[in-house]
Amino acid sequence: MPKLWNDTIEAHRNAVRAATLDAAADLVAEHGPAAVTMSQIAKATGIGRATLYKYFPDVDTILTAWHERQVRSHLDELTQVRDRADPSERLDAVLTAYAVLSYQHPRFELADSLHRAAHVSQARQHLHTLIRELLVEAGSTGDLRTDVPATELATYCLHALGAANALPSKAAVHRLVAVTLSGLRR
Amino acid sequence: MPKLWNDTIEAHRNAVRAATLDAAADLVAEHGPAAVTMSQIAKATGIGRATLYKYFPDVDTILTAWHERQVRSHLDELTQVRDRADPSERLDAVLTAYAVLSYQHPRFELADSLHRAAHVSQARQHLHTLIRELLVEAGSTGDLRTDVPATELATYCLHALGAANALPSKAAVHRLVAVTLSGLRR
Known part of the structure; x- marks a missing residue:
């Protein structure tokens, strides 16, 4: 053909x-x-x-494929936020975007099996690397604490901001980002 | 009889x-x-x-009962830590104990169904209240930020410290507690 x-x-x-x-x-x-x-x-x-x-x-395969597409689109969105932001505001912008995504898309009910799927742990790893690199970059300008390795700070950020899906409003999400960021400062 | x-x-x-x-x-x-x-x-x-x-x-009922006992014993432990600690160090002591528990007892494999069980959401609520009350108490001595409601700070603490189960060492857990606490300060 x-x-x-x-x-x-x-x-x-x-x-x-x-x-x-x-x-x-x-x-x-x-x-x-x-x-x-x-x-x-x-x-x-x-x-x-x-x-x-x-x-x-079967239905499970469809939902896994849907979830995979969803996760990929969120990662793409965060990467775009990073690339568009001014270097001095990159960390702030990406963490805010991640918190807003967590707020808008709470883990949905069938997420249990999905959250063990290979694409999810890959995406989580990818996201962790993205945040860690931003922390290293921001650290070089001197504003961040240096007593904790960037990889641990990235783990802290992702967990702390995951709280967004339990919050009642977008204003609360922005307060959460402020609290999380102030944990990162000297 | x-x-x-x-x-x-x-x-x-x-x-x-x-x-x-x-x-x-x-x-x-x-x-x-x-x-x-x-x-x-x-x-x-x-x-x-x-x-x-x-x-x-059946096996599920046994594991749910086991998990219920486990969750209750952790809550008891945290309550005891609170009651034994000096008022000025209470928040620090309870958050540290919670992070260490998360580190030592990572959610185990069958936790998916268990984590939806009624006893778990009750325990989570109980724990959230315990932390919130400590934050209100610590706030009255003036060391904590006042721009974010205590209930949101409690949600932040629990999520941030949940990162402990992804950390490689107890030293890293203590660094996580320090980072989380510094997010709470003015």
Whole structure:
């Protein structure tokens, strides 16, 4: 087959995959993960059940793929925040963005098995490295405490800011970021 | 039956229950939660399988009871630390003890379902209250920041110190406590 034809098929497949993940996420948000079936997902996506099975063997695989996409998009967002920010405000900007993401996307119910999935520990590692590098960079300008290794400070930041998903408002999230940042200072 | 006899039976039952929980926890630590059976637990406890079923219907119930006992004993420990400490060092002492507990007892593998159990959210609430009250008490002596409500600071403390279970050494745990505490100061 000509390359163009293959590209078209590939684009179509990607669109079906993306629409399936969106539909599944909506259904889970509405009914909870235990109540969602392949038939419902097929219907909501607007494709046949048999077609859906050509893409995904079961609901869990769909939700894992959705979660993987979600995690990747959050990492991309944080990387963009870092790249856009002024060097002197980079750490602040990334930590704030991370806290806001934690606030807006609390771990959802079926997250237990997902949170053990390989893509999650990779993403967590990636995020830890991103924060650690920002801390090293900020440390070189002299504003941060030097009595604690950057890798431990990164672990502290990620845990402390994870509290955002338990907070009642965005104002509280910004206060949390301020408290966490002041723990990092000399 | 005379009261003494009832007391003896009750004491015996409690001892069997406690021994069962210990045996189950050891087996889980060794083989992982999925591999543990009622027969193994009965054998390790030194009682018959039929007797074990008089106490607990299944492995999950045993592990939940074990976890409940564990959580309660940690809360008791923290309360004792608070009561024994000098008022001026109370917050520091309790936060340190909590971080050390998180370091020594990382959430174990089957914790997913347990962490949704009612006793866990009660314990978390209890712990949050304990920390919040210490923060209010410490705040009245003027050393703490006043721009953030005590309830939010308590949420911050618990999350930040939860990082202890990801740290490599006790020295790192103490550095984490120092960082977390400095986030609380003016």
